[in-house]
Amino acid sequence: xxxxVESGGGVVQPGQxxxxxxxxxxxxxxxxxxxWVRQAPGKGLEWVGRIKGEGYSYATVYAASVRxxxxxxxxDSQNTAYLQMNSLKSEDTAVYYCSRGAWxxxxxxxxxxxxxxxxTVSS
Amino acid sequence: DIQMTQSPSSLSASVGDRVTIACRASxxxxxxxxxYHQKSGKAPKVLIFGSSNLPxxxxxxxxxxxxxxxxxxxxxxxxxxxxxxxxxxxxxSTPITxxxxxxxEMK
Numbered sequence: 001x002x003x004x005v006e007s008g009g010g011v012v013q014p015g016q017x018x019x020x021x022x023x024x025x026x027x028x029x030x031x032x033x034x035x036w037v038r039q040a041p042g043k044g045l046e047w048v049g050r051i052k053g054e055g056y057s058y059a060t061v062y063a064a065s066v067r068x069x070x071x072x073x074x075x076d077s078q079n080t081a082y083l084q085m086n087s088l089k090s091e092d093t094a095v096y097y098c099s100r101g102a103w104x105x106x107x108x109x110x111x112x113x114x115x116x117x118x119x120t121v122s123s
Numbered sequence: 124d125i126q127m128t129q130s131p132s133s134l135s136a137s138v139g140d141r142v143t144i145a146c147r148a149s150x151x152x153x154x155x156x157x158x159y160h161q162k163s164g165k166a167p168k169v170l171i172f173g174s175s176n177l178p179x180x181x182x183x184x185x186x187x188x189x190x191x192x193x194x195x196x197x198x199x200x201x202x203x204x205x206x207x208x209x210x211x212x213x214x215x216s217t218p219i220t221x222x223x224x225x226x227x228e229m230k
Contacts, residue, residue: 044222045167045224046221097166102169104173107155111178
């Protein structure tokens with residue numbers, strides 16, 4: 001079964017850091033881009049960023065709202081992706097999902113998604 | 124950034140109804156448009172990719188159409204498990220962007 005499982009969420013104070021993990025199973029992890037998407041309480045989906053595999057030199061791209069504060073990485077030997085979040089702000093409070101970037105030719109979509117992990121930034 | 128706008132923002136419907144949700148992109152995105160369904164407290168799941176393609180396992184009552192800037196998702200006969208929030212998403216360019224969501228509620 002193709003699946004992703006996030007962990008590492010929690011409650012932190014503004015300015016602190018947190019590192020999320022996303023463990024994958026059931027597909028060739030190293031070939032797949034991994035995306036992070038977040039959802040603030042009662043709000044819609046916001047894309048955070050994407051990291052490609054070794055074949056693309058682990059290229060990353062970030063949303064403007066997190067660029068310079070968040071860093072994506074991956075360990076293909078462990079089928080795991082990471083999201084390091086620094087200088088956290090209250091507006092970063094959200095459920096964070098990781099998702100595999102699926103593709104068929106030039107068409108790309110996100111599937112599957114993990115169950116999500118809650119990050120709360122509060123003093 | 125490409126802005127995605129869905130309409131309506133919410134709608135009420137009954138089991139068996141035919142429902143259509145629209146999505147408009149702020150610039151042309153060819154057919155790089157995907158639809159997701161999210162139930163309360165759960166992760167989104169893809170319904171349609173590439174504007175009109177159904178992934179394996181998605182019921183045939185779902186269909187998608189459109190190209191360029193205007194797209195639509197249609198549910199031909201609403202089932203109880205179809206209620207929730209629907210999002211469109213463009214994969215034409217980064218940053219990837221989502222519509223604001225359409226909440227589908229039971230009438």
